Structure formats: structure tokens, C-alpha cells
Amino acid sequence: MAVREMTERESRELLAQGNVGHLACVHDNRPYVVPVHYAFDAEKLYVFSLTGQKIDRLRSNPNACLQVEASGEHHRWKSVVAEGTYHELPDTPQWHNERLYAWSLLQKRSFWWEPGSSKPGAGSGEPEVPIFFSISIDQLSGRELVGS
Numbered sequence: 001m002a003v004r005e006m007t008e009r010e011s012r013e014l015l016a017q018g019n020v021g022h023l024a025c026v027h028d029n030r031p032y033v034v035p036v037h038y039a040f041d042a043e044k045l046y047v048f049s050l051t052g053q054k055i056d057r058l059r060s061n062p063n064a065c066l067q068v069e070a071s072g073e074h075h076r077w078k079s080v081v082a083e084g085t086y087h088e089l090p091d092t093p094q095w096h097n098e099r100l101y102a103w104s105l106l107q108k109r110s111f112w113w114e115p116g117s118s119k120p121g122a123g124s125g126e127p128e129v130p131i132f133f134s135i136s137i138d139q140l141s142g143r144e145l146v147g148s
Contacts, residue, residue, distance in 0.1 A: 001076075006142030011080045014068060014142060015040045018080075019109050021068040023047070025086075027057035038066065039105035045082060045135040046102035050128045055088075062086040064135050080142040084135040091129065102132045 006014070018040070024033045034054055039046045045066055049055055058064060064086045069079040089099040 001147035003143050004146050006144050011140050011142035014080045018068040021066040024065040025057045027060055046105050049131050058086040076145045078144045082137045083139040084137040087134045089132040099132050
């Protein structure tokens with residue numbers, strides 16, 4: 001078995017096929033990684049969330065990374081890392097079209113809202129405003145375990 005570099009096309013295909021990835025961000029030199037549902041349109045990643053640590057950290061440092069993997073037979077795997085910049089899509093007239101576009105991509109996926117709309121310890125307080133955001137991809141890399 002050997003590990004090989006995936007082409008950019010193969011990496012983009014894996015992102016397009018995926019549904020859940022691991023979002024990494026940094027705040028005060030401390031890494032933070034959480035699973036998220038996402039959608040991909042060949043240029044940007046789109047994610048839905050409520051406020052919390054992830055959003056707070058991304059607002060303070062917009063550098064982000066999403067890792068997606070797929071596993072196959074005989075312990076084979078593929079992994080893609082997309083590095084980029086966080087952009088919040090607020091519910092304002094200026095961002096309406098891109099926010100609607102993000103929603104349209106995400107809603108095509110099963111249960112896309114569940115992790116992003118749940119918070120530990122959430123009670124019966126005021127409903128939270130959903131946050132849509134994009135990550136514009138600056139760098140993309142992929143690796144795959146191949147061989148028999």
C-alpha cells in the first residue's frame with residue numbers, strides 16, 4: 001500500500017460528494033475542531049450554525065480549514081483538506097442572494113440543519129438566529145491510500 005497525492009479535480013470531487021467534514025479554526029493560538037455538515041459549489045464551502053465557540057473563533061480569526069474523508073474496502077481511504085477564509089453571510093439585503101444560495105445548496109442534503117441548530121444545554125429561551133457562512137478556498141490538497 002502507498003499514499004498518493006490526489007489531483008485537484010479528484011479533491012474537488014471528494015468535497016462535492018461529501019456531506020460532513022471537520023472544521024478547524026484557531027483562537028489565541030489554540031486549535032478547535034468540530035464536525036459540520038457542509039455543501040460545496042466548486043469554489044466555496046457553505047455551512048449553517050448557531051452562535052457558539054466555532055462562530056466566535058471564526059469571527060476573531062477568519063482562517064479556517066475543512067477536512068473531509070471517505071473510506072473504502074481493505075482500509076483504503078481518501079482525505080481532502082481545504083484551507084480558506086471564513087465569510088459570514090448575515091441576514092441583510094446585501095447578502096440576501098448568497099445566503100439564499102447557501103441555503104439552497106444545503107437543503108439538498110439530508111439532515112443538514114440538525115447539528116447546526118442544536119446546542120448543548122439549549123433551553124426554552126429566545127430562538128437563535130441561524131448563521132450561514134462560506135469558506136472561500138485558498139488551498140486544496142488531497143491524499144489517498146492505494147494498493148492491495
